[in-house]
Amino acid sequence: MNSKMSDRRGFLKRSAALAGLAAGAIPFAGRKALASVTPGLIIGEGDSKIGYAVDEPDMDDLIYGGRSKYEKTIRIHRINSPEGLRTLTPLQDSIGFITPSPFHFQVQGDKHMPNINPAEHTVIVHGMVDRPTVFTMDDIKRLPSVSEVHWIECTGNSGLMHYRMLLGNKKAGRTDVSVIQGMHGRLSCSEWTGVRLSTLLNLVGVQKGASWAICEAGDNIHHAKSIPLAKATDDAMLAYGQNGEAIRREQGYPLRLHTPGFQGVCNVKFIRSIKLTDGPYYMQREISAYTNTKPNGMSSWFESQQGPKSLITFPSDAHKLSGPGTYEISGIAWCGRGKIARVEVTLDAGKTWHDARLQQPVFSKAWARFRTAFNWDGTDTVIASRCTNEYGEIQST
Ligand SMILES: Nc1nc2c(c(=O)[nH]1)N[C@H]1C(S)=C(S)[C@@H](COP(=O)(O)O)O[C@H]1N2
Numbered sequence: 287m288n289s290k291m292s293d294r295r296g297f298l299k300r301s302a303a304l305a306g307l308a309a310g311a312i313p314f315a316g317r318k319a320l321a322s323v324t325p326g327l328i329i330g331e332g333d334s335k336i337g338y339a340v341d342e343p344d345m346d347d348l349i350y351g352g353r354s355k356y357e358k359t360i361r362i363h364r365i366n367s368p369e370g371l372r373t374l375t376p377l378q379d380s381i382g383f384i385t386p387s388p389f390h391f392q393v394q395g396d397k398h399m400p401n402i403n404p405a406e407h408t409v410i411v412h413g414m415v416d417r418p419t420v421f422t423m424d425d426i427k428r429l430p431s432v433s434e435v436h437w438i439e440c441t442g443n444s445g446l447m448h449y450r451m452l453l454g455n456k457k458a459g460r461t462d463v464s465v466i467q468g469m470h471g472r473l474s475c476s477e478w479t480g481v482r483l484s485t486l487l488n489l490v491g492v493q494k495g496a497s498w499a500i501c502e503a504g505d506n507i508h509h510a511k512s513i514p515l516a517k518a519t520d521d522a523m524l525a526y527g528q529n530g531e532a533i534r535r536e537q538g539y540p541l542r543l544h545t546p547g548f549q550g551v552c553n554v555k556f557i558r559s560i561k562l563t564d565g566p567y568y569m570q571r572e573i574s575a576y577t578n579t580k581p582n583g584m585s586s587w588f589e590s591q592q593g594p595k596s597l598i599t600f601p602s603d604a605h606k607l608s609g610p611g612t613y614e615i616s617g618i619a620w621c622g623r624g625k626i627a628r629v630e631v632t633l634d635a636g637k638t639w640h641d642a643r644l645q646q647p648v649f650s651k652a653w654a655r656f657r658t659a660f661n662w663d664g665t666d667t668v669i670a671s672r673c674t675n676e677y678g679e680i681q682s683t
C-alpha cells in the first residue's frame with residue numbers, strides 16, 4: 287500500500303469515528319466510555335501504543351465536561367447558616383482573568399436557593415413608565431444582546447467578618463481555609479451576556495421625573511436594591527449568560543441584574559420586578575446592611591462604586607514555595623471605574639516598586655491579571671501590589 291492509500295484509509299477510519307460520534311454510538315460499559323475505541327479511532331493507525339494508563343471517563347464527563355481527577359480546588363462553603371448561603375472563590379488557584387462558573391462565589395441572603403423554570407419566569411417593568419410591560423425570557427432573548435467581561439465583588443469582601451466565621455469552623459477541625467480565599471474570596475470575574483436595561487427602558491418609555499429603578503428578586507428574602515436611573519440607562523444589563531452558557535443557578539438563573547463596577551449587592555439575582563420611581567426605597571440591604579461608616583460615625587448610604595484594588599494570588603498564604611529560585615508572581619487588579627492602567631509590585635516590603643506586566647487586552651471594569659518575575663533568595667520578605675486606573679486613581683494602602 288502506498289502512503290497515499292494509507293492516508294486515505296486513515297481518513298476513512300476517522301470519518302467513521304466521527305460519524306459514530308455524531309450518531310451517539312460510542313460504546314459504553316455501564317457509564318464508562320470504552321477508551322480502546324474512543325481515543326484509538328480518532329488518533330489513527332499505530333494507536334495501540336498509547337503511552338498513558340487507560341482510565342475511562344464517565345459518561346457525564348463526555349456529555350458535559352468534568353475536570354481531571356487530579357484537580358482538587360473547591361469553593362469554600364457555608365450552608366445552613368442563618369446568614370444564608372456563602373461559597374468563596376478559590377483565588378489562590380485563579381488563572382487569567384476569568385473565574386470558571388463552578389468557582390464563582392455566591393452570596394445568597396437566605397439558605398434557600400431558587401430553582402426557577404425559565405419558561406415560567408417573567409420580569410415586569412413598571413412604575414413611572416408609559417407602557418408597563420411583562421417580559422418573558424423569550425421576549426428578553428429576542429432583544430439585541432451584549433457580552434462583556436466584568437468582576438463582581440461583595441461590599442464586605444476583604445473584611446474580617448466572614449473570615450472569623452470560617453475560623454470558627456477551623457476550631458471545629460477545619461484546616462482548609464486560607465486567608466486569600468476566606469477573606470477575599472467574595473470576588474469573581476466572568477463574561478456576562480444579556481440585554482442592556484436601557485433597551486427595555488426605551489421600549490416601555492421612561493416618564494419625566496423618574497430617577498431611580500427599584501430592582502427586586504423572586505427569591506424568599508425579596509432581595510431588592512434602589513439603582514440610580516443614570517446607572518440603569520448606562521451600562522446596567524439583564525444577564526442570562528455567564529462564560530458562554532446560561533448563568534448558574536447560584537448566580538441568579540435564569541436572569542440577574544448586572545451593574546458593572548458597582549458593589550455586588552446591587553446585582554439583583556432572580557430579578558422579577560423593575561419599578562421606576564422618583565426616589566430610592568431605603569431597602570433593608572441599603573440602610574441597615576451594606577453601608578459604610580463615615581468618620582463622624584454616621585452610615586453612608588447608596589455608595590456603589592468599588593476599587594481600585596489589587597491582590598497577589600500567587601504566592602499567597604495558601605502556597606508553600608519549594609525553595610529559593612525564580613518564581614512568577616501573579617495577581618489581579620480591578621476597579622469600578624474604567625480600566626486598570628498600571629500595577630506595581632514590591633518584593634522588598636515597599637522599599638522599591640516596579641511595574642508588572644498586564645495581560646492584554648485589559649477590559650473596563652474587569653480583572654486585569656498581572657505577572658512579574660520573583661527571584662527569591664529564601665529569606666523572609668514582604669511582597670505587595672498596588673494598582674492605578676486609567677484616571678490616575680491609586681489603590682489606597
Ligand atoms: N436575589 C438575590 N440577589 C442578590 C443577593 C441575594 O441574596 N439574593 N445577594 C447580593 C449580594 S450581597 C452579592 S455580593 C451578589 C453576589 O453575587 P453572586 O452570588 O452571583 O456571586 O449578589 C447580590 N444579589
Ligand SMILES: [Mo]
Nearest residue numbers: 440441550551
Ligand atoms: Mo454582598
